[in-house]
Amino acid sequence: MPRVIECASAGEASLQESIDALAGAGFDPGDEDSLALGASILRRLANNRRFLGDLMIDCLRERHRHHEPASAYGPQAIVLGPLRNGSFLRANIWPSERDGCFRASGAHSFVYGMPHDHNFSFLTVGYFGPGYESDYYEYDYAATAGYVGETPGLRFVERSALGEGRMLLYRAHRDIHSQLPAASMSVSLNILHIDPGQGWFDQYGFDLESGAITGLLNPTSTEVFLRCAVGLGDAAAVDLAEDFGRHHPSDRMRLASYEARASLGGDEDGLWREAERSGSLMVAEEATARRRALERN
Template identity: 60%
Template structure:
């Protein structure tokens, strides 16, 4: 499960102080000292009991001219722009009795959607009893990522992100299935941004079957690749060949073969999928076998 970080400090800081300190720190979740320092500043911001309310009132009243857009859904409030390799956000977690939950449903807030992350982040409970999670761990290298693939998930515990609790979610290690809190809650996050994180996939899981359900991390790179290949440009085809053979993202490697196969006839497509079967990728081997079988029908 995520690493619990004990930091009982009663000091507080402003949002701006926290942003500047974390930007200078260059938070690295793989380094214990760096993580400890980042957690200290997150604790200080968590101890500031008025900053978020002040910010929200400013936004609601129109006193703030520009709001940073969020790509994380309606519950996420981005608190800072990207600074070096991190940004801050707050997440609102409604309870089942809240109107927004009743109107939008559980999945709008990622409740009951077991998943890992392809990034690491620190989180703290800021308001309320906190969302609950069933926590699991797994070995990312053992999973290729195709739907129905067995996933060796190891259950750890169920616990809540209560006020003041600070945890480090580790990329490609920690899996959780979130449950609504007993009452409206808010968490704060220090998000670590690694330029290579889009090269590695994030998965959804079926906990009862212990299986992968799907890849949860599509991005513009895949769409750009498919469009470029569809143009038929030689450079695009060469680039797609390189991606299919060597890219660390299994999803992008598969997209490369799918895009090229879509432009080919039966025999040529079969030959391409035969190449995919022999790239050393378990995902490609599995999907290529299916595609070749379909071509023979």
Template identity: 60%
Template sequence: MGFDAGDETSLHNAAEALAGLAANRTFLGDMLIDQLAGAMTGTMSGAATAYGPQALMLAGPRNGYFIRANLWPARGDPAYRASGAASFVYGLPHDHNFDFLTVGYFGPGYVSDYWEYDYVSVRGDVGEPVDLRFVERSALGEGRVLHYRAHRDVHCQHPPQSLSVSLNICAAFPAQGWLDQYRFDTDGKRIAGVLNPSANEVILRAGVALGNENARSLTCDFARHHPSAAMRRVASELSRQIRSG
């Protein structure tokens, strides 16, 4: 089974499958205990792999998707007190550069403020005005399935009342790294930053900073002709810096 968020049938089938997985109240705990036992004996199965400070990869990329579990500590939990809100992306209004489905698996669920915006109408410059439209504030309770739409839905998550877990089916495709993910100033309705600078952007910046002539030439060319809007924007910024000396 693949996952194509642009296909109504595929989206519906994936949502049903995710809800069915969430109805299994023991699988995740069993999987985590198996991982811990394997770590102790040196025989880890690889079924669940750390994906970030709060996430576990349950099924790696295949057929255009992957599956993960996210852990959401409450303010009073030791992980929150030790690492702070930023480690769990709390209080950070942002969009996503991929579609995903999520379901509340355990606990009352994180609380989110939701907005919508029109991605194609913005360049992506920091400080650029954006027509953010507030939708609602709600919690991801157990069994609730939501579709986060790429480049359209913006949310700001807040800690749950108690430890919670969500499950995600996330779209994965090769061009994803070329598409921007933004941080927003929701009070000022502006883009506050780009959250996913690509490796190519870093390489280009390093080449220009090191004074490489080929990098300077590529920068001018990329600013005019690169197919990625994100790279054109970065190259235009670097071109201005080169001209100003």
């Protein structure tokens, strides 16, 4: 499960002080000194019991006229400051089943009941309310190929809630959680660590009953561009897709190249047989599933 971070109360800080402190220090969850400093910054902000309510009231009063679009205010996630030095602050709102937004939008709109891991590490603390509950699991990302239906050996750890003051470090590619609605409206504060290359590392959804991967949760714009380029029928794009299918270092891009070429029609069975011999276990397993689907149809 996520690592519990013990960080004693150390006074409080304003939002701007916290943004500046984080920008100056950065946040590297793999470095114990940086983790300790980040925890102190987050704890001091969480000790400020007025800043988030004051911020929301100010936004409502001013109708967001004095806030830049980059501040990314949304129905659940509120980005509290810009990405600086590889990290930023965020608040998340977690409604209960009794709240109108939950009844109107459903559980999946708030990622409840959707088991998943993360391809980035982040530090979180319960700020308000009893907090969402989670069923926590762990798995071995390095030993996982990543194809739909694969069972990477999920290990159940516990069910617990992110109550007020509890601080956790969610570790990229290790911690899986299935979130359950909070008993009443709750808020968490996060420090997120962003690495420019993390988009190439997969984030998965899981089925807890079977322990299987249900899909990829972070498709990239590069995959979309490739599919569009091939779909437009340009010969150079098809040549590039063929090259990507054989040599690209990302299994996801190799699979996307075959999917793009399959969208053109032709000998799909032959194409997926080629993909089965690509040298990538993930691509081969996905190709076999597509070829069997063709046979059934």
